Amino acid sequence: MKRNIENVAVIGAGSWGTALAMVLADNGHHVRLWGHKAEQINEINDLHTNEKYLPDIKLPHNITGYSSLEEALTGIDTIVLAIPTKAIRDVLNQIADLRTEPLTIVHVSKGIEPDSLLRISEMIEQEMPAELLHSVVVLSGPSHAEEVSLRHPTTVAVSSKDMMTAERIQDLFINQNFRVYTNADIVGVEIGGALKNIIALAAGISDGLGYGDNAKAALITRGLAEISRLGVKMGASPLTFSGLAGIGDLIVTCTSVHSRNWRAGNMLGKGQNLQEVLDNMGMVVEGVRTTKAAHQLAEKYNVQMPITSVLYDVLFNNVNAKDGVDLLMARSKTNEMEDIANFFED
Numbered sequence: 001m002k003r004n005i006e007n008v009a010v011i012g013a014g015s016w017g018t019a020l021a022m023v024l025a026d027n028g029h030h031v032r033l034w035g036h037k038a039e040q041i042n043e044i045n046d047l048h049t050n051e052k053y054l055p056d057i058k059l060p061h062n063i064t065g066y067s068s069l070e071e072a073l074t075g076i077d078t079i080v081l082a083i084p085t086k087a088i089r090d091v092l093n094q095i096a097d098l099r100t101e102p103l104t105i106v107h108v109s110k111g112i113e114p115d116s117l118l119r120i121s122e123m124i125e126q127e128m129p130a131e132l133l134h135s136v137v138v139l140s141g142p143s144h145a146e147e148v149s150l151r152h153p154t155t156v157a158v159s160s161k162d163m164m165t166a167e168r169i170q171d172l173f174i175n176q177n178f179r180v181y182t183n184a185d186i187v188g189v190e191i192g193g194a195l196k197n198i199i200a201l202a203a204g205i206s207d208g209l210g211y212g213d214n215a216k217a218a219l220i221t222r223g224l225a226e227i228s229r230l231g232v233k234m235g236a237s238p239l240t241f242s243g244l245a246g247i248g249d250l251i252v253t254c255t256s257v258h259s260r261n262w263r264a265g266n267m268l269g270k271g272q273n274l275q276e277v278l279d280n281m282g283m284v285v286e287g288v289r290t291t292k293a294a295h296q297l298a299e300k301y302n303v304q305m306p307i308t309s310v311l312y313d314v315l316f317n318n319v320n321a322k323d324g325v326d327l328l329m330a331r332s333k334t335n336e337m338e339d340i341a342n343f344f345e346d
């Protein structure tokens with residue numbers, strides 16, 4: 001495939017920003033990788049490594065590290081925003097102050113903001129003045145940075161209200177190891193990516209408690225049911241949840257030792273407390289804040305989300321993890337497929 005070679009800035013030099021910078025660099029693009037810690041950027045430029053986030057990985061030489069956001073953005077019209085949901089408003093404010101020309105923002109974060117209950121593309125539209133925003137694209141799917149950086153086969157979906165730009169972003173990233181699909185359902189792609197982290201925390205807890213594969217399969221299946229139930233109420237297509245940003249990402253996050261959400265849940269299940277777990281992780285565990293947001297969304301849309309609700313109590317109301325599982329198992333009996341009937345009722 002013949003490509004247009006572009007200058008692209010990746011904003012956020014953590015695990016995912018660095019792995020995606022590698023995909024873009026493999027495709028021949030000129031990649032600027034911005035991070036807010038000068039020492040880490042020196043390591044990227046001098047040693048071509050990012051040991052804290054991707055140990056033992058050599059970065060291609062067409063990735064250049066930047067610690068000045070202004071320099072990273074000069075002459076750039078496409079950025080990949082790869083930072084935790086919590087930091088997005090702050091970083092977008094800095095970007096908006098530095099820009100005079102419109103940007104296409106490809107966001108790759110998997111969260112929902114508590115209280116505002118906004119998806120990330122909505123936060124971007126709120127923070128960036130309209131004249132500085134060309135388009136917002138989301139890239140999501142089953143894709144652990146650790147495996148992408150080893151160039152193992154990976155598939156993701158891109159979505160946007162502007163599908164012409166989504167197709168341009170598909171071309172920017174796609175290669176032999178990294179297959180990119182388009183999906184026009186931006187609500188479903190963002191909701192699937194964010195809410196799977198809640199179920200991965202729960203799956204980690206279940207494993208930490210010593211429960212087996214039956215329990216995990218139940219969490220994945222019933223987790224998908226409650227994600228879809230909420231997503232459809234928010235305007236998503238039910239089909240998206242059977243795709244890469246739905247069941248695909250749910251499987252990888254609930255079953256992989258790479259997942260920070262699964263690992264955090266696992267430590268909780270083994271008896272550590274939440275603060276201890278988050279302090280030890282050293283990387284973002286998006287599912288914790290997203291559990292708060294999903295709990296609020298379930299109330300707002302009047303949707304039953306039993307796993308989310310029990311996890312919320314385990315994380316924030318001192319409910320013991322084992323008691324939480326007992327609560328889920330003791331719920332009143334119901335018909336497995338009643339959810340599907342509800343999709344088509346409204």
Ligand SMILES: NC(=O)C1=CN([C@@H]2O[C@H](COP(=O)(O)OP(=O)(O)OC[C@H]3O[C@@H](n4cnc5c(N)ncnc54)[C@H](OP(=O)(O)O)[C@@H]3O)[C@@H](O)[C@H]2O)C=CC1
Nearest residue numbers: 013014015016017036082083084087109110144145283284
């Ligand atoms: N890791 C993965 O496999 C995947 C992650 N994602 C999503 O991508 C997003 C980013 O995750 P990931 O890269 O893994 O997270 P990491 O914790 O690995 O890295 C986060 C990066 O963001 C930086 N950062 C945090 N706060 C700020 C701030 N206020 N200003 C500037 N930089 C900041 C961190 O800097 P510092 O080093 O100083 O902490 C770090 O470089 C998350 O939403 C995650 O769900 C999506 C798909 C795959």
Ligand SMILES: O=C(CO)COP(=O)(O)O
Nearest residue numbers: 141142143144259260261
């Ligand atoms: O989203 C991911 C894989 O698709 C990464 O999940 P974690 O944030 O749990 O590591």
